Amino acid sequence: MPKRVLSYLRLAAFLVAAFAALPVVAARAASPSNDSFATPLVVAQPLPYTNTQDASESTLEPL
Numbered sequence: 001m002p003k004r005v006l007s008y009l010r011l012a013a014f015l016v017a018a019f020a021a022l023p024v025v026a027a028r029a030a031s032p033s034n035d036s037f038a039t040p041l042v043v044a045q046p047l048p049y050t051n052t053q054d055a056s057e058s059t060l061e062p063l
Contacts, residue, residue, distance in 0.1 A: 043049050 041051070043051075
């Protein structure tokens with residue numbers, strides 16, 4: 001094989017090994033206490049009503 005082909009094969013092998021060595025990181029987010037349409041928060045108080053929740057790590061619910 002020509003030297004150029006060998007150098008491309010070495011580069012390809014190095015890139016495959018480098019990408020295989022990268023750690024796979026899964027996205028993790030804590031779900032808020034009221035993050036589901038199936039289990040809504042029941043409001044039994046008369047209006048006006050106020051409620052404060054931390055929604056900084058909330059996600060979308062699949063349809």
